[in-house]
């Protein structure tokens with residue numbers, strides 16, 4: 001069969017098999033492409049415009065010199081020769097003393113080598129299971145070939161903040177967990193670390209430039225919430241030329257990226273860099289502005305042509321034990337993490353200084369098994385707690401948090417009591433311990449997860465002078481909070497949206513955790529980008545004078 005190489009408009013090189021089109025054609029990647037040198041690439045043919053005519057040759061535009069050293073192009077499929085190597089992790093003894101990220105980045109050489117392990121699968125599960133449908137095999141191939149600027153252009157075409165996803169996506173549950181190499185026991189391609197490397201290199205080399213819309217549009221969009229969902233939407237809308245204002249009740253932007261997730265997973269200058277980039281692109285950022293207090297949703301609708309709600313979910317699930325609301329020393333996870341992050345950013349927080357939200361010297365018990373619980377445990381270690389214990393009612397295999405984070409927590413000195421559920425909080429005035437019971441996993445419930453049941457007579461006590469509740473989050477009452485009873489929400493309090501991400505109120509859209517419930521950064525980014533697209537459709541229709549028909553059926 002004759003295979004034709006085509007250079008796509010986005011800089012990618014694909015193999016096209018006669019008779020196959022669309023995704024089938026895209027799926028037919030050849031590892032041999034990565035062996036092509038620059039001269040060969042310069043002669044790659046352009047796609048045929050006229051099916052009958054021969055493709056013409058076009059020279060590839062020379063790229064300006066960049067600071068990065070350009071390694072030789074590597075052949076792909078090197079998993080047979082190279083073992084998986086993750087970036088170096090700082091040793092537990094050192095990292096438990098500070099809030100710096102625990103992984104160092106890849107060197108150019110290591111990133112290229114690890115990217116070259118990829119098999120270039122015909123059906124790439126990494127890509128299919130990425131919430132953003134990131135074109136992973138192609139940017140791995142470009143990285144292995146040393147074509148980093150193109151790798152960045154490709155990776156940032158589907159992701160508004162690849163360096164952030166590279167750091168904090170639970171890749172072991174998404175792309176890396178489903179990588180064919182992982183499934184065939186060769187250990188996955190280190191996709192997240194390569195993604196981080198590509199984008200950090202792009203920042204260092206000045207390839208990330210402010211967004212410049214082709215034309216400015218007069219219509220404006222107000223976004224409530226400056227977390228990953230709101231910021232991703234802001235970037236996309238600004239690129240389209242809309243006038244965008246983001247409102248956030250906090251004093252800094254980034255949502256949980258700034259104030260929830262600790263610095264040892266995501267350093268704050270990495271988040272701030274993205275926010276500064278949006279500001280430099282012409283997005284107006286209004287901090288300390290709470291919708292519901294400083295303006296109602298109706299006010300924003302008056303002011304803007306469309307509004308996006310991306311407020312996240314912040315109501316902590318209650319422990320439901322006597323004393324949880326009254327005993328001193330029983331605190332909520334997010335109060336604790338926000339404080340720790342503010343202190344890390346140099347703010348003075350009285351509750352930290354007086355010790356209420358500070359684990360130093362304390363016996364800490366964290367209740368829960370998700371990302372939030374892991375972050376509290378590891379923050380407490382870094383604050384100098386005398387002991388840190390996690391109580392989780394299921395076993396390790398059934399923890400919702402990333403297994404990689406559990407490993408990191410164990411290395412840093414956290415004790416896990418799996419299959420253990422709290423039954424009572426002990427102490428008078430101030431908490432002194434948690435009475436808990438051992439559990440076993442019974443029949444699966446409607447969601448397919450086995451239900452934990454107490455083992456009779458298995459009670460035990462863990463001493464504690466700080467108990468952190470980390471049982472997850474639910475939406476606040478949004479119609480009340482935003483002052484608009486017309487906003488329809490589901491039984492769980494999430495905002496209902498149509499296929500365009502439009503809510504029950506025309507021109508008001510929603511995205512991120514407030515639509516799906518507590519989820520992941522990558523999903524918030526996906527929603528934000530989708531909402532931007534829905535808003536564009538709506539505003540274009542509105543501008544054409546047929547607003548009513550903009551709603552998706």
Ligand SMILES: Cc1cc2nc3c(=O)[nH]c(=O)nc-3n(C[C@H](O)[C@H](O)[C@H](O)COP(=O)(O)OP(=O)(O)OC[C@H]3O[C@@H](n4cnc5c(N)ncnc54)[C@H](O)[C@@H]3O)c2cc1C
Nearest residue numbers: 225227228229249255256291311312512513519520521524
């Ligand atoms: C402790 C913790 C750790 C996590 N770790 C990870 C992780 O490692 N990886 C991962 O993928 N996900 C993680 N998550 C989940 C992830 O952070 C969220 O899914 C994601 O941030 C949701 O984005 P969002 O934009 O919808 O909301 P948020 O990030 O919550 O942002 C919402 C913003 O809206 C603002 N806001 C709310 N109400 C108003 C109002 N009325 N007026 C103005 N502004 C308002 C808030 O101040 C906030 O800035 C973690 C979550 C927590 C709590």
Ligand code: SF4
Nearest residue numbers: 118119121126179180
């Ligand atoms: S699944 Fe793994 S091996 Fe296959 S294309 Fe994706 S990263 Fe490469």
